[in-house]
Amino acid sequence: MIDGHKVTCWTPFGRENTVSILVKYMERDVKRGIVDEYLIYMNTDDDQVSDRAYGYALAEQHEWIRIIERPERHPGPKQRSTGYFYRYATDPGTIFVRFDDDVVYVHDDAVENLVRKKIEMGYSKAIFPIIWNNALVSWYLQQSGVVPKEWGEVGPYCMDPMGWANGPFAVKMHEKLIGHIEAGTVESCFMYQDFPIKIGEQFSVSCFASAGKDYAALETPGVLVPDEEENFHTVHWPRVTGQPNILIGNAVVSHFSFFPQRPFLDASGVLERYRSLSKELEP
Structure with a gap:
């Protein structure tokens, strides 16, 4: 617990290959x-027998892991079902701290700093960390001088062609962060302040902290309207409430x-x- 609040991390699960890295940080x-x-x-398809077996095996191995089956399958793309969580x-x-199932590194202080900031900034909706390989975050990192513009300039848009779709740029980003992890200098990638995200700015929701009390206060508790998770959290909810999402600089x-x-x-x-880096964590 942190400051009297229970901390629950969760992942919309589909891939053993990357969750097997993330779970080491959890x-x-x-x-x-x-x-x-x-x-x-x-949030798996019927043919993902091995992935599902891996998830259930984790829950049997660790008492702090719990499985939740989605209550129904969204009629649209599978990703739409994550909103039912x-x-x-x-x-x-x-x-609650959400992690995509392909988050592959979590800084030592990331979860604690996200949770403390959400408690402190109760008027906010979602608190986002510096999500490495996220187009809008990459734009902020370039404005702060953390990521070189010489690699290709990223625009302030969640599906920017450079920050979202350019493979060579993504490779450079990951190689830079891995170098800092190996050297113990990830803090040099922090930004100098927190940033309120423009109200209604779509933002890839690979990781964020939010409060159970906010979902309990919805017209039907826990039911997102619209039901698409990313649109609800980054476009609809801030616009309706006038309460911003915050990108924090120290996670x-x-x-x-x-x-x-x-x-x-x-x-x-x-x-x-x-x-390899996840395997080096203290057992």
Whole structure:
């Protein structure tokens, strides 16, 4: 717990290959007393037998991991089903920290700093970390001088062609962060302040902290309207409430890939470098 609040991390689950890295960071933070539980929200297809078996095996191995099966399959793309998770996120004393299932690095202080900032800034909706390989964050990082513009300039748009779709740019980003992780200098990637995100600015939701009490206060508790998770959190909710999302400068997580980048990243070897780093964490 942090300041009397339960801390629940959760992942819309589909891929063993990357969750097997992420879970090492969850285990670290559980053992440090920062995270109380980790929820695996099953969002899989019927043919993902091996992935599902892996998720259930994790829950059997660790008492702090719990499986939640999605209550229904959205008639649209599978990703639309992630919005149903918030029906289970209405405990008013809990801060929820969401991680995509391809987040492959979590800085030592990331979860604690996200949670403390959400408690402190109760008027905000979602608190975002520096999500490495997130187009809008990459724009902020370039404005702050952390990421070189010589690699290609990123625009302030969540699906910017450079920051979202350019594979060679993503490889450079990951190689830079991995170098800092290996050198113990990730703090040099922090930004000098927190930034309120423009109201209604769409933002890729690979990781953020939010409060159970806010979902409990919805017209139907836990039911997002509109039900698409990213649109609800980054466009609709801030516009309706006038309450901003906040990007904080002292928390870093790494998001592996958007699909246009994937062929370049798969060929680069950076995922296995992240895997090796996760294995070096204290058992």
